[in-house]
């Protein structure tokens with residue numbers, strides 16, 4: 001009997017060089033807890049909003065990914081043949097956040113199993129990652145997402161040990177008042193800074209509109225053809 005397959009999301013056409021492995025933040029206790037706190041980036045999380053509205057159809061696949069990554073050890077059987085290609089950039093946790101050490105180790109395993117890709121993970125969970133930092137393979141990059149909107153400069157510019165960068169989110173008001181240099185367009189496929197550069201401090205504005213489709217998260221379309229049939 002074959003194992004349940006992970007759902008890999010990809011861009012189409014000339015942007016095919018970026019793909020993503022997402023999980024479901026709506027069933028993640030950490031996400032739910034932080035989303036309830038005012039002033040956190042989780043409280044304005046695009047992934048949660050999209051999965052609750054016009055991207056509801058991705059919930060089953062991302063829930064399945066969560067379950068696969070939380071249980072047991074991954075094998076080749078969890079991947080459709082040719083899931084990735086040489087030189088591909090893969091975003092870990094385009095939607096969702098780490099749940100525990102098992103999930104993190106499984107993401108490390110995915111990078112190890114596919115040494116010809118470059119994987120980049122965004123996470124706030126230093127409590128999970130830092131004790132396991134020695135296990136991160138060479139082709140896996142870590143971007144620390146700061147928790148609060150409008151972080152003070154010392155927080156915004158501190159890159160944790162073993163990470164390649166830090167990602168911050170600002171309100172329009174704060175950015176104008178403090179002259180924040182916004183350097184994230186939200187269109188990863190044409191930017192790739194987080195996927196290719198080291199020691200980066202990234203600053204993004206809160207998106208004002210729900211459903212700004214030509215942006216970071218929604219650039220990535222879930223490929224139904226790699227979804228497992230149960």
Ligand code: SF4
Pocket residue numbers: 183184185186187188189191192193194195202216
């Ligand atoms: S648009 Fe560029 S800077 Fe912003 S998250 Fe994507 S790769 Fe990083």
